[in-house]
Each structure stands twice: as structure tokens, then as C-alpha cells.
Amino acid sequence: MTSTLPNDNIKNFDEQITNKLISEIIRDRIKSKGNRFSANDNIADFINPGELEILEKEVATRIRDLLKSLVIDVDNDHNTQETAERVSKMYLNEVFKGRYHEQPKVTSFPNDKNLDEIYTVGPITVRSACSHHLVPILGDCWIGIKPGNKVIGLSKFARVADWVFSRPHIQEEAVMILADEIEKLCQPKGLGIIVKAQHYCMKWRGVKEPNTSMINSVVRGDFRHDISLKQEFFELVKQQSSNNNY
Numbered sequence: 001m002t003s004t005l006p007n008d009n010i011k012n013f014d015e016q017i018t019n020k021l022i023s024e025i026i027r028d029r030i031k032s033k034g035n036r037f038s039a040n041d042n043i044a045d046f047i048n049p050g051e052l053e054i055l056e057k058e059v060a061t062r063i064r065d066l067l068k069s070l071v072i073d074v075d076n077d078h079n080t081q082e083t084a085e086r087v088s089k090m091y092l093n094e095v096f097k098g099r100y101h102e103q104p105k106v107t108s109f110p111n112d113k114n115l116d117e118i119y120t121v122g123p124i125t126v127r128s129a130c131s132h133h134l135v136p137i138l139g140d141c142w143i144g145i146k147p148g149n150k151v152i153g154l155s156k157f158a159r160v161a162d163w164v165f166s167r168p169h170i171q172e173e174a175v176m177i178l179a180d181e182i183e184k185l186c187q188p189k190g191l192g193i194i195v196k197a198q199h200y201c202m203k204w205r206g207v208k209e210p211n212t213s214m215i216n217s218v219v220r221g222d223f224r225h226d227i228s229l230k231q232e233f234f235e236l237v238k239q240q241s242s243n244n245n246y
């Protein structure tokens with residue numbers, strides 16, 4: 001009887017007979033292309049269909065080992081028996097999905113009417129985790145656009161922001177990466193992004209300062225060169241940040 005393997009499996013047969021862990025196989029692929037795989041990089045291009053499920057099992061094993069090293073009785077404590085599997089799924093498919101999953105599909109349209117007035121979208125809720133402690137960063141994001149030759153739907157900004165932020169980050173880099181992705185998608189003449197976030201690094205541990213937030217921004221293109229445009233952007237965001245429900 002002949003077995004029918006999917007093409008991807010045949011292609012990676014050499015890799016599979018080496019008995020390497022799936023994380024090692026993926027890492028080797030990334031290295032062979034000379035790419036980075038820092039905490040806030042997306043590595044979806046290097047993960048073949050079906051491999052994320054295998055990686056999920058590997059990560060669960062490691063998390064179980066971590067719990068054991070923390071001297072938690074994972075065999076008998078009814079609260080932690082499935083914790084390793086839950087945390088693995090949560091990392092790979094929810095809170096860090098922006099590393100392992102491809103960018104959501106975003107269709108851009110030609111700017112037929114040559115719109116050139118600026119608009120802002122926000123607040124968009126962003127959720128991330130600090131690369132240093134892997135504890136949450138939760139905040140709001142505002143995006144301002146002066147359209148170029150292409151436009152994208154408003155909801156797409158929220159989808160791309162969610163994808164970019166769902167990785168371990170430091171806030172300054174998250175905002176830059178989001179700006180890069182939006183520039184790639186719609187090539188605006190001007191782009192501004194503001195993020196205001198609470199860092200659980202500071203609330204839950206360390207200095208335990210509950211009300212501190214961090215605000216940072218990036219401005220590019222016309223928003224950078226034209227002071228009045230930049231002011232208009234910040235003014236629009238101020239209106240969206242107040243609690244007016246309209």
C-alpha cells in the first residue's frame with residue numbers, strides 16, 4: 001500500500017528524519033535565510049502547514065517542565081493539570097499570534113477621488129506583552145492618515161494593529177513596526193500613530209505603580225514635515241480620546 005503524503009511533508013522529509021525538535025527545524029530555516037527571529041518578529045513564512053500543531057505540543061512540554069521546576073504538583077493539583085496545554089495554545093494562537101500567524105488579509109483600493117484630507121482612527125485597543133517579563137501591556141492606539149494612491153478599510157487598521165501588537169514587545173518598537181506595516185499596505189502621504197498603554201511590568205511587579213502609563217508616537221511623511229498637519233493630527237486624536245460617545 002502506498003501512502004500519500006502532502007507535498008509539504010515530502011519536501012521536508014530530510015528535516016523530519018533528523019529527529020530534530022520542530023522549533024529547531026523552524027529556527028534552522030530562518031537562520032539559513034539570514035532572517036531575524038527576535039521576540040517581535042513574525043516567523044509565519046517559515047512554518048509549514050501542520051507544524052504549528054506540533055510546535056504547540058513541544059511548547060506545552062516545556063511549560064509543564066517550567067511548572068515542575070516551580071515545584072507545582074502538575075500531576076495531582078487539579079487546577080494545573082491542563083495548564084501547560086492552555087498556556088501553549090494561548091501563546092501560539094492568541095497573545096503571541098502575531099509571531100506565528102500570517103498578517104490578516106487586507107485589500108487596498110485605488111484612491112480614485114484623490115482624497116487628501118487627513119483622518120484618524122481610534123481608539124483601537126492594543127494588547128501586547130513586554131519582552132522582558134512577558135506580562136501584559138494594554139492600551140489604546142490612534143492612527144492618522146493623509147491618503148496617498150491607495151486606501152484601506154477603517155476596520156483593517158484595527159486588524160493590523162492587533163496582529164502587530166500580539167507579540168512580545170517593547171512599546172517603542174511596536175509603534176515603529178505598526179507604522180512600517182501600514183506604510184506597506186496603503187503608502188500614505190502622511191502617517192501618525194499614538195499609543196497610550198499601561199505596563200503590567202510596572203503595575204504588577206517592580207515599582208508597583210498602578211496608574212502610570214506610557215505614551216509614544218511616530219509621525220512620518222507629510223505629518224513630519226508639515227507642522228500644521230501634525231498639530232491637526234494631535235488635535236483630532238485629542239477629540240477621540242475624550243469620552244464623547246458620538
Ligand SMILES: [Zn+2]
Nearest residue numbers: 130132133201
Ligand atoms: Zn517587563
